[in-house]
Amino acid sequence: MNFDDQAVKDEVKVEQTDADAAKPSHEDHDHDHADHKDHGHDDHGHDDHDHDDHSHSHDEAHSHDEHDAHAATGEKPDTMNGQLQANMNHYLDMPHLMAHVQDATYIETPKFLGLKHTDDQGHEHSGFGIPNVLGVTQPLIGTPEKPFLTGRFTKFMAIELVVAILMFVIFYWLGQKIKSGKKPKGKIWNALEAMVVFIRDEVARPAIGNKDLDRFLPFILTVFFFVLGLNLFGMIPGFGSATGSSAVTGVLALFVFAVVVGSGIKKMGFVQFLKAQVPTMDLPPALRALLVPLIFVIEIFGMLVKHFVLAVRLFANMFAGHLVLAIFVAFIGVCAGTALYFAVAPIAVLGSIAFSALEVFVAFLQAYIFAFLASLFIGSAQHAH
Amino acid sequence: MNILTFSSSLLLASDGGAINPLYVSADLALWTLIIFGGLLFLLGKFAWKPIMEGLNSREQGIADKMDSADKAEEQAQANLKKYEEKLAGAHDEAAAVMAEAKTDATAAKEKIIAEANEEATRTRQRALADVEAAKSAAVRELAESSVDTAVGLASNIVGRSLTKDDHAKLIKESVERFSAPGA
Numbered sequence: 036m037n038f039d040d041q042a043v044k045d046e047v048k049v050e051q052t053d054a055d056a057a058k059p060s061h062e063d064h065d066h067d068h069a070d071h072k073d074h075g076h077d078d079h080g081h082d083d084h085d086h087d088d089h090s091h092s093h094d095e096a097h098s099h100d101e102h103d104a105h106a107a108t109g110e111k112p113d114t115m116n117g118q119l120q121a122n123m124n125h126y127l128d129m130p131h132l133m134a135h136v137q138d139a140t141y142i143e144t145p146k147f148l149g150l151k152h153t154d155d156q157g158h159e160h161s162g163f164g165i166p167n168v169l170g171v172t173q174p175l176i177g178t179p180e181k182p183f184l185t186g187r188f189t190k191f192m193a194i195e196l197v198v199a200i201l202m203f204v205i206f207y208w209l210g211q212k213i214k215s216g217k218k219p220k221g222k223i224w225n226a227l228e229a230m231v232v233f234i235r236d237e238v239a240r241p242a243i244g245n246k247d248l249d250r251f252l253p254f255i256l257t258v259f260f261f262v263l264g265l266n267l268f269g270m271i272p273g274f275g276s277a278t279g280s281s282a283v284t285g286v287l288a289l290f291v292f293a294v295v296v297g298s299g300i301k302k303m304g305f306v307q308f309l310k311a312q313v314p315t316m317d318l319p320p321a322l323r324a325l326l327v328p329l330i331f332v333i334e335i336f337g338m339l340v341k342h343f344v345l346a347v348r349l350f351a352n353m354f355a356g357h358l359v360l361a362i363f364v365a366f367i368g369v370c371a372g373t374a375l376y377f378a379v380a381p382i383a384v385l386g387s388i389a390f391s392a393l394e395v396f397v398a399f400l401q402a403y404i405f406a407f408l409a410s411l412f413i414g415s416a417q418h419a420h
Numbered sequence: 421m422n423i424l425t426f427s428s429s430l431l432l433a434s435d436g437g438a439i440n441p442l443y444v445s446a447d448l449a450l451w452t453l454i455i456f457g458g459l460l461f462l463l464g465k466f467a468w469k470p471i472m473e474g475l476n477s478r479e480q481g482i483a484d485k486m487d488s489a490d491k492a493e494e495q496a497q498a499n500l501k502k503y504e505e506k507l508a509g510a511h512d513e514a515a516a517v518m519a520e521a522k523t524d525a526t527a528a529k530e531k532i533i534a535e536a537n538e539e540a541t542r543t544r545q546r547a548l549a550d551v552e553a554a555k556s557a558a559v560r561e562l563a564e565s566s567v568d569t570a571v572g573l574a575s576n577i578v579g580r581s582l583t584k585d586d587h588a589k590l591i592k593e594s595v596e597r598f599s600a601p602g603a
């Protein structure tokens with residue numbers, strides 16, 4: 036669960052107390068309305084009780100009835116639905132939800148911590164700000180309306196930096212330990228080694244082959260652990276997954292593409308590498324002249340697409356996972372101040388716990404898939420089609 | 421109605437600038453390029469290299485140790501076989517020694533018994549001979565003494581000493597007398 040969620044819950048608490056204060060009048064309204072509704076039904080001549088019950092069981096029909104009634108009588112809106120609608124407008128507001136899973140200039144903290152941050156646009160948030168390292172007020176490239184390169188240090192950048200430093204410290208330590216030639220002792224050492232050996236023996240070696248393994252293994256390992264680190268960082272409340280941003284996964288996929296094309300050209304030469312993209316076919320010359328350029332274009336396009344998809348797959352998985360988590364918790368806010376709160380809040384909490392567990396699994400799975408596909412692409416570039 | 425509002429806000433959001441999830445931030449992309457590139461370089465030099473080399477040398481070491489363990493086991497098996505053969509040989513030898521000792525002992529026993537028997541026989545024969553000799557000596561002595569006695573008696577009876585010629589004459593007569601009744 037995220038701190039975002041915590042913040043949402045905090046807001047819920049505030050609203051809940053408001054709602055409690057206003058409860059008697061709510062209930063009065065409910066009663067009034069119920070009376071009114073019954074009358075309405077009578078007026079319309081719905082004597083058939085079976086039919087009446089049936090229409091009540093359908094929420095949509097129910098609310099339509101009410102709306103018609105409100106429109107007809109010009110009364111105040113139904114309080115429970117009104118509350119829900121107001122909550123929904125606030126908590127399920129897309130910019131608001133997206134803010135929880137996208138890059139930002141601050142790290143959100145629960146409201147009760149009392150931390151306040153005013154962002155560059157002058158909006159106030161509860162959290163602490165990421166320092167504007169370069170001190171930029173104007174975009175470095177582009178206009179304030181259409182900025183291209185803003186120069187602003189952000190949350191995801193800070194997370195990437197932290198993950199990179201952590202990775203360096205951890206694997207430098209592991210390298211020294213392994214180099215010492217001593218027996219591997221301790222949970223951390225063994226766990227890290229198990230992962231490194233898994234990536235080497237189960238991911239990289241089958242795809243790339245023994246001959247070229249040593250050249251590409253450092254890249255595969257770096258990709259895997261960097262993606263894993265960023266994914267797992269998203270599970271820390273308040274931070275968010277940098278891999279849930281298309282810029283990050285796009286650049287990672289670009290690195291894979293560069294390694295694939297670069298190593299392929301280095302191995303076969305530029306012309307040979309382009310030729311290798313077309314599978315060898317036993318065709319009559321006339322047909323060959325027609326088909327080979329066509330297949331070449333398709334293969335090149337396919338190569339670009341598979342790297343693009345590599346980026347999108349990781350980004351979409353992390354982004355969607357965290358958005359779903361945010362929506363789960365937002366439901367608590369939506370139901371705040373209504374009787375539904377007591378049914379929805381526990382379910383939402385349990386649901387978001389279960390979903391968080393799933394997200395931890397997804398963090399490992401997506402890192403594995405990214406490293407696995409990168410290995411496959413690199414491996415296939417080492418051999419002719 | 422509420423769901424409809426929500427999904428329409430989703431649709432509207434997807435073409436808005438800052439909250440468009442497909443919006444690629446050049447800042448973040450550039451930063452990722454720098455961070456990942458730097459990480460790739462630094463880890464490759466200071467982490468993956470010692471890790472890969474360390475793992476390889478450890479694996480090589482394990483493989484070597486397994487090979488030498490195999491060899492040592494082979495050696496041990498060969499030694500075991502050798503010792504077992506030796507042991508079996510020693511067993512046979514011991515049995516042969518025992519058998520030989522047994523035959524030797526039997527032979528010695530038989531020899532000793534034979535010798536003892538021989539000795540016993542000899543002793544008996546000697547004893548018998550001694551007895552015979554003693555007997556004949558006694559008989560001779562008896563004969564002599566009985567002649568003397570007879571002579572003594574006879575002289576007593578005759579009352580005179582007999583001369584040698586008398587003796588011889590008497591003996592001749594006596595012998596004739598002895599042998600006459602028998603004749």
